[in-house]
Amino acid sequence: MLWQRKHILGLENLSKEEISHILQTAKPMKEVLLRPLKKLPTLRGKSVMHLFYEASTRTRTSFETAGKILGADTASIAVAQSSVSKGESLLDTAKTIAAMKVDLVVIRHAASGAAAFLAEYLQAGIINAGDGQHEHPTQALLDMFTMQEEFGDLTGKKVVIIGDILHSRVARSNAWGLTKMGAEVTLVGPPTLLPPEMKALGVKMSHNLDGELEGADVVMALRLQLERQQSGLFPSLREYSRLYGISSQKLKKTGRKTIVLHPGPMNRGVEISSELADSPMAKIEEQVTNGVAVRMALIYLLAGGTSNVMA
């Protein structure tokens, strides 16, 4: 297909064909990544700016690595040391960046819609690296890439996503993306973190983890933000872990070869047991590698790489 999008703001508005195209493009990117000499001249002369308003190690490093392998010039604005902490608005910061004539802006921000906001005001292409509780499209794409590596076609595959669904941009992007790819998604969490209005995502919901594990091909544990307990959304880590934490023992209920994903960083012993995180079922490190590949694919597609990937 001919790639036409300028921005990646979320998976809700991408088509199945577009998602497939990104995942397809990521395959040769991963091969490049696994080479001893990983450098392409493809995007030489293109610039990518990373604008991270929230602390992030893996996503920002992953994007930077991806851009550099493709030969693009990358720069990062660490918000704590920048004019943003002097009270500059997002719009003014964005205009300043635009004036530097960057080709792509990768943004992470605590406000839902921050990426769409930039797309409205800037000429540059925008990649959403997580906006509030709205979407985290690159995470969902790398999750789907990891699943495809394991299973091939995702049609009919059963994916169980567990945890704080209400506040999770990862869950939202995965629900949109996986549904489009034909997977059967079930969201699981306590009623306070999976309230009735989450049916807006159009997938199955359940409060009972044990009842949903049978036949699951993929189990994804979300990171539990520990401050949710202080807001009264669940009574204790102990009770949460008992009800919604996953372990090798619990995963026997799936009755098949299941893979375990986690977007990281993990709370070992809360949403996922330590032994499961380190077991062969867990593809958590593979997710990180695939994250670079998927982000290479996106930067390549958005920064105008139209020629053969391997050129």
Add this chain to the structure above:
Amino acid sequence: MLWLKNVQIVDPAQDLAAVRDILVKDARIFEISVTFQEEEVQAKAEGETLEVLDGEGRLLFPGLIDVHTHLREPGQEEKEDIASGAQAAVRGGFTSVLAMANTKPVIDQRALVEFVRAQGERAGLARVYPVAAVTKGMQGQELVEMMDLAAGGAVGFSDDGHGIQNAEVMRLALEYAKLSCLPIISHCEDDALAAKGVMHKGLVSARLGLKGIPSCAESVMVARDLMLAEETSGVLHLAHISCRQSVDLIRQAKKKGLNVTAEVNPHHLIFCDEDVQLTKTSLKVNPPLRTADDREALLEALLEGTIDMLATDHAPHTWEEKARPFAEAPFGINGLETSLAAVWHYLIAPGILSVKRLLEAWSLAPARRFGLAGGSLKPGQRADMVLFDPDRTLEIKIENLASKAQNTPFLHTKLQGCPVMTWVGGRLVANRE
């Protein structure tokens, strides 16, 4: 003397909706008749200059009275001031406005009430009536000097912008305000339930990943305030009602005969949460736009009289403040200049709301509830009136707005139906001709 001929006068107070001639003299409505002869009018003018206007194809209303505006002065004049707000009002068809007290400083002393009133008089456009705070500094703790504020010109009391969280403070306010016979205007919002949400809690907030404000954040406070009004026999007005549950509670309270009135904002009748988009901060408003079902309940309540009034909740904000991600932009819709045209376009033109009910709700009921001049075109009344052209299209553009702010969802749209001339006390204060 003004002789306005052949105009369709709609005045629910006189049960009038017919083509008439109307004479205005000495700032007051002089006489209404099917038609006047030239000589007859000359005689009535008693030598005054006679101005003749043909109102064919147009409607004449008693000036609209808006019981809920934020004019931002003193303290936030970058958003609006009393003069620019009053200018926006008369251009929008409003001859009187109530200015809310959540300014900087809060209007909680007599000198401040008198300042607001004086600024309104200096502007010489719409009549500006101050609403004073209920509690000092709007801290929700100690009551203001209600009698002194009333003597200074306050027409009601409200901590609008915040709900009064402490039920005992609300009970005392309703009790004490009986001395003044003025209403307590309640902004019904439970802070813990609203929990820093930014839009209605429902399917759309779930999809967009925005923190939701549940309907119960309003309805539990409506229930509380109605019970307190019943117990104290206080005078209660409920601001900006937004959901079906609140409507049901008010309906029951009215059946019991409580002294309660309620208002609805035009945006809650025109939009719903499905219209909200992450980049459309002009629709970020508190209380939030709720579901299509809530909108239906509000409309029904307005039609049947459970909701007594329309009010804009005019809340101007600067362009920069609204040019932010949704969660970070301030709440509020700029309403004075667009609301009448918008209600005409979306509700009157399609036949959902009658002109008579519109004027009951936006002129007569507000005048009666807050004891204000106006609300009717009966001979002897002050000539606060609006000439309205139902066929003219109003294009909402930044350069056309008198308000300092442009935070209206109707920006860059066209609305059918437009106020063309507005008189306050017989003086022409807005003219689009």
